[in-house]
Amino acid sequence: MAQEKILIVEDEVITAKILENLLVSLGYNVVARVKTGENAIKTAEKHRPDFVLMDIVLEGTMDGIDAAAEIKKRFGIPVIYLTAFSDDATISRAKETDPYGYLVKPFVKETIHSTIQIAAAKKLFDDRIRTASVWLNRTIQILDRGIITIDNGGRIILINAYAEQLIGWNIRDAYMKQLDDVLQFYDSITDQPFILHITPTLNKGVVSVFPSDVYILSRNGGRQLLKDCVLSPVIDTKGIIIGALIAFSSVDDSRAKGEITNTYLKIAQKEPISEVINQNVPAVPANLKSLSSKRIxxxxxxxxxxxxxxxxxxxxxxxxxxxxxxxxxxxxxxxxxxxxxxxxxxxxxxxxxxxxxxxxxxxxxxxxxxxxxxxxxxxxxxxxxxxxxxxxxxxxxxxxxxxx
The missing domain is CATH 1.25.40.10 (Tetratricopeptide repeat domain)
Incomplete structure (x- = not known):
């Protein structure tokens, strides 16, 4: 498998050449060396490298941090910063662009290699999660199963088409409302409120399965007896719980299915959104597999x-x-x-x-x-x-x- 393609953005010619030689000796493919942020953006668009090694202080009107932000926004290419400055203010500003690494001059060959490999591991993970998230969001809308997601404050973020029909709320009206203000659960045997304990899910990632005798009151006052109800955590790419997802079906869901058939068809006929470039899960780079670093x-x-x-x-x-x-x-x-x-x-x-x-x-x-x-x-x-x-x-x- 070909090594990672890398674009060097460095306005000191000697430093840029030394860095290129180090990268080539490590087996990486340096697609270009440029001096300014403006040229970095143009070159990134042309070559679409796997990584950009970006000096923070550059010639011209655009510094490395501004260039990195633009490259990330337009092309989604990860950036590893290069700089002789490691003060807190610089690092703080650089962090806002979510870099994949930070190398302080003078460079050490082994450090460069390990930093790029760790960045490759992170990029592999991010690509998988990003692709999965896009298709998951698409799939959620056409499921014949109610899906409601909440943030870690218990506020509603998403309601799919099936859930909208069952509960009588659309996402425009329910967005950022507290779950308790939109959805009320009841025990069908006692007719008493059923308390949905979301704290263990939001704090510890616990998955909960509801009893089979729970119903909800729709917005118009109707009852919907539920089945296969599950409360599950939503976890971000860093492993942090950022919310929860409630999934459920109606015991008598023929009405809901009939009303949203057209919605399903419209969504299903749409072309995949442009964010998904490759449906295949990226393979692990060969050099990443063979690296013996315990950290990686x-x-x-x-x-x-x-x-x-x-x-x-x-x-x-x-x-x-x-x-x-x-x-x-x-x-x-x-x-x-x-x-x-x-x-x-x-x-x-x-x-x-x-x-x-x-x-x-x-x-x-x-x-x-x-x-x-x-x-x-x-x-x-x-x-x-x-x-x-x-x-x-x-x-x-x-x-x-x-x-x-």
């Missing part, structure tokens, strides 16, 4: 673990529970101490009635954190289903102890 190995391990976890959570909200379990198991093969994967898999197994397996998963999660309230609650419920009354009571007593 750790980064790739964390990336893989996170991707399996994110995929599992996505599959669970789509109701593809068996596939979700397989992804949780893949995540656990990478990191057996992943408490979120153990807990979430236990929730899905409980949903499927595989209570013994669910109990084992919850016990594994509690071995990692014995004070997890959500896991203790689920363990108590599973033990109760298995007829282990005494053990169930003990689990609930522990829950009261840790939450009281």
């Amino acid at each position: 190995s750790k980064i790739l391990e964390e990336i893989s673990d996170l991707m399996h976890l994110e995929q599992a959570n996505t599959l669970s909200v789509m109701g593809k529970f068996e596939e979700a379990i397989q992804e949780y198991q893949k995540a656990l093969k990478i990191r057996a101490s992943n408490i979120q994967a153990w807990h979430n898999m236990g929730v899905i197994l409980e949903k499927l009635g595989r209570n013994e397996e669910a109990l084992d998963a919850f016990n594994k999660a509690l071995e990692i954190n014995m004070r997890s309230p959500e896991t203790l609650r689920h363990k108590g419920e599973v033990l109760k289903k298995l007829g282990k009354v005494t053990e169930s009571q003990q689990a609930f007593q522990q829950l009261e102890l840790y939450t009281g």
